[in-house]
Amino acid sequence: xxxxxxxxxxxxxxxxxxxxxxxxxxxxxxxxxxxxxxxxxxxxxxxxxxxxxxxxxxxxxxxxxxxxxxxxxxxxxxxxxxxxxxxxxxxxxxxxxxxxxxxxxxxxxxxxxxxxxxxxxxxxxxxxxxxxxxxxxxxxxxxxxxxxxxxxxxxxxxxxxxxxxxxxxxxxxxxxxxxxxxxxxxxxxxxxxxxxxxxxxxxxxxxxxxxxxxxxxxxxxxxxxxxxxxxxxxxxxxxxxxxxxxxxxxxxxxxxxxxxxxxxxxxxxxxxxxxxxxxxxxxxxxxxxxxxxxxxxxxxxxxxxxxxxxxxxxxxxxxxxxxxxxxxxxxxxxxxxxxxxxxxxxxxxxxxxxxxxxxxxxxxxx
Numbered sequence: 001x002x003x004x005x006x007x008x009x010x011x012x013x014x015x016x017x018x019x020x021x022x023x024x025x026x027x028x029x030x031x032x033x034x035x036x037x038x039x040x041x042x043x044x045x046x047x048x049x050x051x052x053x054x055x056x057x058x059x060x061x062x063x064x065x066x067x068x069x070x071x072x073x074x075x076x077x078x079x080x081x082x083x084x085x086x087x088x089x090x091x092x093x094x095x096x097x098x099x100x101x102x103x104x105x106x107x108x109x110x111x112x113x114x115x116x117x118x119x120x121x122x123x124x125x126x127x128x129x130x131x132x133x134x135x136x137x138x139x140x141x142x143x144x145x146x147x148x149x150x151x152x153x154x155x156x157x158x159x160x161x162x163x164x165x166x167x168x169x170x171x172x173x174x175x176x177x178x179x180x181x182x183x184x185x186x187x188x189x190x191x192x193x194x195x196x197x198x199x200x201x202x203x204x205x206x207x208x209x210x211x212x213x214x215x216x217x218x219x220x221x222x223x224x225x226x227x228x229x230x231x232x233x234x235x236x237x238x239x240x241x242x243x244x245x246x247x248x249x250x251x252x253x254x255x256x257x258x259x260x261x262x263x264x265x266x267x268x269x270x271x272x273x274x275x276x277x278x279x280x281x282x283x284x285x286x287x288x289x290x291x292x293x294x295x296x297x298x299x300x301x302x303x304x305x306x307x308x309x310x311x312x313x314x315x316x317x318x319x320x321x322x323x324x325x326x327x328x329x330x331x332x333x334x335x336x337x338x339x340x341x342x343x344x345x346x347x348x349x350x351x352x353x354x355x356x357x358x359x360x361x362x363x364x365x366x
Contacts (some may be wrong), residue, residue, distance in 0.1 A: 002049065002107055002115065003046065003050050004103050005047070009099055010042065012103075016095040017042075017088075017091045017092045017095035020091050021088070021091050037088065038088070038092075045122050049115060082166075082169065086169055089119060089122055093119050093178075109146045116179075119182070120179050123173070124184040127170070144253075154165060164192070164196065166189075174189070193313065215257035215339045216257050219253050220258050221253050221341055225248045225258070225265065226248050228262065231245045233269045240276075240302075241279055243281045244274050244279075245282070245283045246283075246284045246285075247284070247285050248286035249288075254340075256340040260340060263332065263336050264340075265284075265295065265330070265333075267332055267336075268283065268356045269297055271299075271330060271333075272301075275299060275301040276300070277301065280353075282298065282300065283296070292359055293358075293360045294357055296358075297355065297356045298353060301354060303349055303351050303353060303354065341361060342360035342361070345357045
C-alpha cells in the first residue's frame with residue numbers, strides 16, 4: 001500500500017526532495033527552517049493520502065479545512081512564500097514517484113488517484129488559507145482617519161495581488177500538467193479572476209463618483225437595466241448553487257446615469273450572491289409606487305445581525321461572518337443611487353434574509 005511505503009521510506013524520499021530543491025535553487029530559506037518545513041510538507045501530503053480525500057465526507061472536509069488553516073499559519077510563521085510552498089509539494093510529489101520507481105515499488109492506479117487527489121487538496125487549501133491569513137494581517141493596518149485613503153488603496157492592491165497570485169500559480173500548474181482544470185485547484189483560477197473583475201469594477205465606480213460630481217442623466221428603461229446586469233449575475237449565482245430571479249415591467253423608466261445605476265445594482269446583487277446561503281434564492285423586482293420606482297434586491301442571508309442597519313453603508317463595515325473583500329460595495333451603491341436623486345434603504349427579514357431597495361423618481365411621462 002502506498003501509505004505504508006511512504007511511511008517506511010520517509011527519510012529517503014525527503015532526502016531526494018531536498019536534493020532536487022537545492023539543484024533548482026528556487027528557495028531562499030535555509031538551515032533549520034528548511035528541515036522543519038520539509039517535514040511539514042511531507043506529513044501534510046501523506047496525512048491527506050491516509051485519509052483518502054477522494055471520498056471525504058462533509059464533516060471530515062470541515063476538519064480538513066481547519067487543519068489547512070493551522071498549516072497555512074505555520075508556513076507563514078516559518079517565512080515561506082506561497083510559491084515556495086506549492087513548489088515544495090510539487091518536488092515531494094516528484095520525489096515520491098522517482099523513489100517508487102528506483103526502489104521497485106509499483107504504485108497502483110487507485111493509489112495514483114489518491115496521491116493526485118491529496119496533492120490537489122493540499123495545494124488548494126494552502127492557496128486559500130494563505131490568502132485569508134494575509135488578508136487578516138492586512139486588517140491590522142492603522143485606522144487613523146488621516147490614512148483612510150491610503151488604507152483603502154492598500155486593501156485594494158492587497159486583494160488584487162492575492163487573487164492574481166492564486167490565479168498565476170494555478171495556471172502554471174495546469175500548464176505543467178500537474179493538476180487538471182476541472183479540479184479543486186483548477187476552480188481557484190475561475191474564482192480568482194472573478195474576484196479581480198469585481199474589485200476592478202468597484203474601484204472604477206468609486207473613481208467615477210469622485211471625479212464626476214454631476215451625473216449624466218438620461219431616460220433608462222429598468223427592464224433593459226435588469227437584463228444587462230442579470231447576464232453576468234446569473235452566471236455568478238449558478239456557480240454558487242443559487243437561483244437568481246428578476247422581474248420588471250417593460251414600461252418602467254427612470255431619469256438616471258446608466259453607468260452609475262448599473263454599478264449600484266451590480267454591487268447589491270453581488271453582495272446578495274456573496275452572503276446568501278447555499279441553494280438560496282435571490283429576487284430582483286422592479287415596480288412603481290406613488291410616482292416612485294422601487295428596485296428591490298432580496299437575498300437569502302438568513303437576516304441581519306443586531307445593530308443599526310444604516311451602518312452597513314459605512315466604509316469597511318461588514319456585519320456578516322464572511323469578512324473577505326473591502327466592505328466598499330454597499331457604500332458605492334448608496335453613493336451611486338444618491339447621485340441619481342434616489343435613496344437606498346434596507347429592510348431586515350429575520351431568519352430569512354434582507355431586502356435592499358433602490359428608490360428613484362419615476363420618469364414623468366413614463
